[in-house]
Amino acid sequence: MRRVLGSSLIGSVIEYYDFILYATAASLIFDKVFFSNLSPAVALFASFGTLAVGYIARPLGGIVFGHYGDRIGRKKMLVLSMLMMGGATVAIGLLPATAQIGIAAPIILVSLRFIQGISVGGEWGGATLMALEHAPASKRGFAAAFANAGGPAGGLLATFVVSGVSAATGSQFLEWGWRIPFLLSAVLILIGMIVRLKVAESPVFQELEAMAEERREKQKTPLSQVLRLHPRVVVVTLVASLGFYAMQGILTTWGVSVAVAEGVDRSAVLNIKGVAAVVTIVVCFAAARLSDRFGRRAVLTVGGIAGVLWAFPALQLMHNGTAWGFALAVIVGNGVIQGILAGPIGAYISEQFPAPVRYTGASLAYQGASTLGAGFTPMIATALVLAGGGGYALVGAFWIAVLAIGLVAVRMSREGAELRQKRPA
Numbered sequence: 001m002r003r004v005l006g007s008s009l010i011g012s013v014i015e016y017y018d019f020i021l022y023a024t025a026a027s028l029i030f031d032k033v034f035f036s037n038l039s040p041a042v043a044l045f046a047s048f049g050t051l052a053v054g055y056i057a058r059p060l061g062g063i064v065f066g067h068y069g070d071r072i073g074r075k076k077m078l079v080l081s082m083l084m085m086g087g088a089t090v091a092i093g094l095l096p097a098t099a100q101i102g103i104a105a106p107i108i109l110v111s112l113r114f115i116q117g118i119s120v121g122g123e124w125g126g127a128t129l130m131a132l133e134h135a136p137a138s139k140r141g142f143a144a145a146f147a148n149a150g151g152p153a154g155g156l157l158a159t160f161v162v163s164g165v166s167a168a169t170g171s172q173f174l175e176w177g178w179r180i181p182f183l184l185s186a187v188l189i190l191i192g193m194i195v196r197l198k199v200a201e202s203p204v205f206q207e208l209e210a211m212a213e214e215r216r217e218k219q220k221t222p223l224s225q226v227l228r229l230h231p232r233v234v235v236v237t238l239v240a241s242l243g244f245y246a247m248q249g250i251l252t253t254w255g256v257s258v259a260v261a262e263g264v265d266r267s268a269v270l271n272i273k274g275v276a277a278v279v280t281i282v283v284c285f286a287a288a289r290l291s292d293r294f295g296r297r298a299v300l301t302v303g304g305i306a307g308v309l310w311a312f313p314a315l316q317l318m319h320n321g322t323a324w325g326f327a328l329a330v331i332v333g334n335g336v337i338q339g340i341l342a343g344p345i346g347a348y349i350s351e352q353f354p355a356p357v358r359y360t361g362a363s364l365a366y367q368g369a370s371t372l373g374a375g376f377t378p379m380i381a382t383a384l385v386l387a388g389g390g391g392y393a394l395v396g397a398f399w400i401a402v403l404a405i406g407l408v409a410v411r412m413s414r415e416g417a418e419l420r421q422k423r424p425a
Contacts, residue, residue, distance in 0.1 A: 001134060005146045007199040008131040011078060012150020013157060014192040015123040018089040018185050019054065019116055020151070021158040024273075026051040026378075027256040028162075028266060029178045033097045034106045044257060046106075048378040051253070053110050054117035055375020061121020062363030063223055069126055069359035070222040074133075077359075078126040078196055085119035086189030088112045093182025121370075125363030128346040130199065133355075138292060140416075144346035145288030149281050151342070155252070156277035163270035222360040230353060230361055236409045237349045237365040238372075240300065243307055243406035244341040245373025250399060251334045252276075254378040255318050255326070262321040272327045279335025280342065287343025295415050296348035303340030304407040310337055311399040315392045351416030373402070 030050065031043035038046060061081075069077040092112050098105040127147035135143035161181045169177030226234060252273060259269050291299045310333050317329035345366075353361035384394035 004134045004199055005131055005143060007195050008127045008143075009146040009150055009153070010195050011082060011192050012123065012127045012147045013153045014185075014188045015082065015085050015120050015127075016151045016154025017157045017161075017188060018085045018154075019120045020155040021089070021162070021181055021185075022054065022092070022113060022116060023051055023253050024158055024162050024256070024270070025178060025182075027253055028260065029174065030109070032174055033178070034109055036098060045379065045382055048253070048382065050106070050110050050113055052375045052379060054113045054120070055371040057114045057117025058121035058367035058370050058375070059364060061118035062125060062367035063121075063360065064118070065122025066125055066360030066363040067222050069122070069129075069363075070357055074126045074130050074359065075196075075199065077122055078130065079193065081119045081122040081126065082189055082192050082196065084115055085123070086185050088115040088119065089182050089185040093179040093185070121363065121367045124346075124366055125359045128350055128362065129359055132347060132350050140351070141288045141291040141296065141344050141347040142285065144350060145285055145343050148288075148342045148346045149284050152277040152280035152284065152339075156274050156281070159270050159274040159277065163267050163274070166270070167267060222357045223364075225357050226353070226361045226364060230357070233352045233413075234361060234365050234368075236413050237352050237362075238368045239409035240406050240413065241345060241349065241366055241369035242373040243304055243403035244338060244345055245370050246377050246399060246402040247307055247333060247338050247341075249374040249377025250381055250395065251314065251318075251330050251338075253374070254381040255330065257378075258318050259326040262319060264321065264323050264326055268323045269326060272323065272330055273334075275327070276330045276335040279331055280339040283336055283339025284342045287340045288347070289343075291344030291347065296344040296351070297410050297413065297415055299344045300341060300348060300410045301407060303337055304403050304410065306337045306340065307333075307403045308400050308407075311403075312396045315396050315399075319392060347416060348413075352413065 026047045031038075031040070031047040034050075035043035035046045065077045065081060089112075092109065095108055095112070096105060124147065127150065128144050131143040131146050132140050158181065161184065162178075165177050165180045166173045169180075256269055256273065260266055287299050287303070314329040314333045317325040319325075349366055350358055350362045352365075380398065381395045384398060385392060388394040
């Protein structure tokens, strides 16, 4: 079990290092490297647009990897997703700037970001199910949290690597130093592959394989089964996850650009993000433990209410132009509140779907939420600021509305323990 959980965590850390590294670069670097021919505001908007492409691709990755993960196994899909992610990330590190190859540079960048999105779209469902389906029922929330903790841990690693390289390369960071964190992905992928290949297939899937012929006869396309038999579950779990991702997009992507624009030192912003990620990881595991004891819905409800209450204080702190203001906004919002939401979310979504279509259903809901919640949020926040004449009131209203709708969805769903009584797997 330790090997399974370690593989789930390490694999997710590496995948999300690559994925979140791009988000950091979109906030600080790509507008100057790949959109240098545009005005600063438009360049930043375009940079966030390429970021959104990865999130748009995530549901497609969830569908494709979910289909084969439900058909031929969780493990095979996890190996493939890691190889795809590593290849795309290294290629970004080698991509010439727009000044060198013209419009081909942003076009290739978007294509590579799309591959990243496909990859991470397949990663989350597989890593979560490998941990959850190996664990006893009473510890499934804690086990699934290892995959979810990979997100902030990968973000932590990406943030500290970018911060370290930025400090080491100084004025050369925008010239060539930013490429180093992307190229380091090749080493991480090699480590991840060694760990991942040693883990056995999910026991729940092995049981399904014992009934392979009957299952394949009845279920040739898991996606059609999910959409035909479980459409309400997809919608409810997707909406329930939106707040988690909206906060991530506002605080750790859009918020970074705001803090730097307000005069906070770039290295300080990155280090604060790293500290917040540490807090997220700790709170994530604590919240997952609590969800095993008190239920997924109870913990998600507490996190959602806290998120609503923190919206305007966080926005005011991010705009005050100080490192301590940004730190308080992000450590409480991203570290504590998002950690509370992250802890039970993997088990909560996965338990809503039966085992034969769990990879597809859970991936479709979670990745759909990532697209709508985090993929477009930085662009939406930027547009709302422009529409509001430079103020952030509209951003706060948007933040609160998304979290409130998510709370309603959580309360509409059933507890995982109740569902397990009907279908033990």
